[in-house]
Amino acid sequence: MNDTTPAIETIGLRKVFGDKVAVEDxxxxxERGEVFGFLGPNGAGKTTSVKMLLGLSAxxxxxxxxxxxxxxxxxxLRKVGFLPEHFRFHDWLKAHxxxxxxxxxxxxxxxxxxxRVPQLLDLVGLTAHSEKRLSDFSKGMLQRxxxxxxxxxxxxxxxxxxxxxxxxxxxxxLVRDIIRDLKTRGTTVFLNSHLLSEVEVTCDRVxxxxxxxxxxTSPLKSLMNGLLHVEIRAQKITPDTIAGLRRWSPTxxxxxxRIRLELSEETFLPEIHRYLVQQGADVYSVTPQxxxxxELFVQIVGSEVGL
Amino acid sequence: MRTVRIIxxxxxxxxxxxxxxxxxxxxxxxxxxxxxxxxxxxxxxxxREAGVAPLIxxxxxxxxxxxxxxxxxxxxxxxxxxxxxxxTLSGEISSGTVQTLVAKPVRRWEIVLGKWLGFVVILTLxxxxxGGGVIGAVLAISGHQAPKPLLGLSLIWLNAVLxxxxxxxxxxRLSTLANGVLAFGMYGIGFVGGWIEQVGWLAQxxxxxxxxxxxxxxxxxxxxxxxxxxxxxTPLVKALGVSPFxxxxxxxxxxxxYAAFYAAVVLLLAVRKFxxxxx
Numbered sequence: 001m002n003d004t005t006p007a008i009e010t011i012g013l014r015k016v017f018g019d020k021v022a023v024e025d026x027x028x029x030x031e032r033g034e035v036f037g038f039l040g041p042n043g044a045g046k047t048t049s050v051k052m053l054l055g056l057s058a059x060x061x062x063x064x065x066x067x068x069x070x071x072x073x074x075x076x077l078r079k080v081g082f083l084p085e086h087f088r089f090h091d092w093l094k095a096h097x098x099x100x101x102x103x104x105x106x107x108x109x110x111x112x113x114x115x116r117v118p119q120l121l122d123l124v125g126l127t128a129h130s131e132k133r134l135s136d137f138s139k140g141m142l143q144r145x146x147x148x149x150x151x152x153x154x155x156x157x158x159x160x161x162x163x164x165x166x167x168x169x170x171x172x173x174l175v176r177d178i179i180r181d182l183k184t185r186g187t188t189v190f191l192n193s194h195l196l197s198e199v200e201v202t203c204d205r206v207x208x209x210x211x212x213x214x215x216x217t218s219p220l221k222s223l224m225n226g227l228l229h230v231e232i233r234a235q236k237i238t239p240d241t242i243a244g245l246r247r248w249s250p251t252x253x254x255x256x257x258r259i260r261l262e263l264s265e266e267t268f269l270p271e272i273h274r275y276l277v278q279q280g281a282d283v284y285s286v287t288p289q290x291x292x293x294x295e296l297f298v299q300i301v302g303s304e305v306g307l
Numbered sequence: 308m309r310t311v312r313i314i315x316x317x318x319x320x321x322x323x324x325x326x327x328x329x330x331x332x333x334x335x336x337x338x339x340x341x342x343x344x345x346x347x348x349x350x351x352x353x354x355r356e357a358g359v360a361p362l363i364x365x366x367x368x369x370x371x372x373x374x375x376x377x378x379x380x381x382x383x384x385x386x387x388x389x390x391x392x393x394x395t396l397s398g399e400i401s402s403g404t405v406q407t408l409v410a411k412p413v414r415r416w417e418i419v420l421g422k423w424l425g426f427v428v429i430l431t432l433x434x435x436x437x438g439g440g441v442i443g444a445v446l447a448i449s450g451h452q453a454p455k456p457l458l459g460l461s462l463i464w465l466n467a468v469l470x471x472x473x474x475x476x477x478x479x480r481l482s483t484l485a486n487g488v489l490a491f492g493m494y495g496i497g498f499v500g501g502w503i504e505q506v507g508w509l510a511q512x513x514x515x516x517x518x519x520x521x522x523x524x525x526x527x528x529x530x531x532x533x534x535x536x537x538x539x540x541t542p543l544v545k546a547l548g549v550s551p552f553x554x555x556x557x558x559x560x561x562x563x564x565y566a567a568f569y570a571a572v573v574l575l576l577a578v579r580k581f582x583x584x585x586x
Contacts, residue, residue: 051585051586054410055409055410056406056409056410056585056586057585057586058583058585074412074413074414075412077410077411077412078412080410082406082407082410084403084406084407084410086403087403087406087407088402088403088404089404089407090317090321090404092321092324092325093320093324101313101317102407102411104309104313105310105313105408105411105412105413106411106412107309107412146407149407
């Protein structure tokens with residue numbers, strides 16, 4: 001195992017429950033140090049995919065490697081951290097005991113944990129609650145301690161399944177900061193999330209899954225740069241002028257003094273502006289609007305309601 | 308083995324934290340107190356009437372009360388085995404608690420074995436407290452000692468372990484409630500079978516004896532109690548067969564071997580299922 005092996009590599013991973021196909025064909029490659037977003041509607045097989053990668057669920061067919069080791073083996077998990085979606089812990093443990101026990105399961109010794117546990121409690125802002133039992137924790141606090149648990153062994157890959165679902169805005173910012181911090185350390189982050197705004201600011205690359213199949217994988221930057229929505233407010237526009245805009249945009253949607261365009265490149269903006277002026281229009285504003293990941297999500301996976 | 312130790316420790320700590328140990332100690336003390344006080348007065352009355360009955364009857368009487376105490380201890384230990392362990396696998400699977408454990412660089416069998424070891428420690432201590440308490444109280448108050456107390460307790464222990472392993476077996480594949488039904492149901496089959504066999508023996512009905520043997524094979528827990536009772540019995544009662552705790556056909560050593568084998572297989576099946584299933 002060396003550092004050039006991908007963090008995650010799967011070929012045709014498939015999971016069938018009875019006659020229900022949960023994951024049709026998962027073929028993925030996540031490089032080391034990437035923050036990878038795994039997006040899809042409910043029931044698309046995201047959690048099942050993560051479970052297969054972590055050996056919680058045996059694939060029906062296909063194969064996968066985690067840090068170079070076959071998924072489902074103990075050695076694959078040595079340098080992996082995991083925060084499950086529906087995290088539940090032994091809630092009769094105190095916060096620091098919980099981290100201690102899980103650290104020992106990673107094979108860490110008591111000495112190492114004596115420094116690591118307080119560090120992590122501090123990182124997730126729970127130092128003051130170290131002596132509290134988890135049964136007295138709020139959902140957000142549990143999520144934080146769960147996150148700390150996923151980072152105990154200074155993992156090379158961290159799986160976060162909906163890590164911000166129970167958190168207030170401060171908690172969400174904390175998760176975002178932790179993910180950024182992991183990225184600067186070169187840690188690979190595999191992020192399952194519905195909160196696309198989170199994905200938008202943290203991920204390098206995203207995959208869209210639908211019906212248990214990866215339908216598109218792209219760097220977030222190119223996705224977000226892909227289409228530029230522009231709203232123009234202008235007067236004295238003739239139908240000819242509007243027709244002429246099709247040079248730059250396949251769709252031209254004009255109502256009154258507002259025109260909406262979809263551009264593939266930002267450099268078209270000054271050209272359009274010049275054109276409009278030359279055509280004798282009075283231009284009040286040209287406002288580029290980045291397409292949000294949410295719109296993109298709907299475009300790619302379709303608007304059908306998830307299961 | 309490191310993981311096994313960690314999980315066993317966690318299981319023990321859970322029993323302490325969730326006040327299972329406290330409740331068991333408390334109720335155990337009450338039980339032993341009631342038992343000792345009761346035995347004290349019965350014994351005092353017997354001694355007072357020493358002139359009337361022959362000395363040998365005292366010994367039998369004392370042993371009978373001892374057996375009654377151990378019968379309850381056998382039942383309580385068996386109940387403890389089921390109630391404490393019934394949701395340890397199924398509960399943690401359904402709640403998802405097990406996910407963060409299994410996603411560590413550990414082997415699943417280590418988790419099952421660790422939990423099992425934790426419960427065996429709890430059961431052993433409980434049995435030593437309760438069984439030792441009953442035997443000790445009788446000894447201290449009357450000077451009467453049961454024949455082969457260690458062998459008797461060991462067989463009661465094996466009964467509890469059988470039930471424990473069955474609860475692991477069910478817990479690795481069933482919901483907690485279904486597992487409870489399975490464990491108690493199996494115990495019930497063994498239990499009623501034991502009595503059918505006994506009655507069959509007394510009434511010389513071979514078919515009933517066969518039914519009893521088959522049910523003991525289905526679940527050999529009660530058979531272990533029967534053998535324990537046989538070992539703890541005084542020779543006279545053994546010979547006469549006049550007590551509800553004396554059995555005409557005590558299970559033989561093959562049955563004990565079968566019970567140990569049964570326990571091992573059931574635990575192995577639990578380990579296997581837990582190792583393969585989706586969590």
